[in-house]
Amino acid sequence: EAGVAQSPRYKIIEKRQSVAFWCNPISGHATLYWYQQILGQGPKLLIQFQNNGVVDDSQLPKDRFSAERLKGVDSTLKIQPAKLEDSAVYLCASSSVVIAGGPSYEQYFGPGTRLTVT
């Protein structure tokens, strides 16, 4: 079974530029997550989709970050304009469908995209 795919693996941009990341989840996984991991910290959830609907985007800086999952499979995360503090690894994860009030299913991570903003 193929895992979560992400691209690009590395990206270097200047501040105020824009960047986009792509994610393809494990086949059959309805729930997709984008996390930001800053060096020395645990991943922080940015946005969670179930199929093509947003479940949680409470920690997404909406003035500069956007994400979409139009057909309920692939997803893109965009940053525009980028700031120095956006330098981090952006991780995509997927899991089986989640149910309100129920236990959370296991999440599997892709290889991540390492973003450096100069």
Added chain:
Amino acid sequence: QKEVEQNSGPLSVPEGAIASLNCTYSDRGSQSFFWYRQYSGKSPELIMSIYSNGDKEDGRFTAQLNKASQYVSLLIRDSQPSDSATYLCAVSSGWGKLQFGAGTQVVVTP
């Protein structure tokens, strides 16, 4: 703010010994608990999940959960140099969202 706390380490463990990692969480409504292993420069890899009080064993790994004490732990038996990594504790209160600790770095010394 819901929190997940871990000792940052490094936790130095002789090869063949048992590594014991601890994690506490603040949200009493938490239902699902996970341990991820993260090698330097790599993404987190799921190694254990636990949902009910007690112990869960998988190979050399044992996860322990005590919801009353809001405490979850991971034991690594017969530690190997390949176990040297950062171990992330993750907790969910439902709807899938994971709250991660900052991780404990484990160093297994030959």
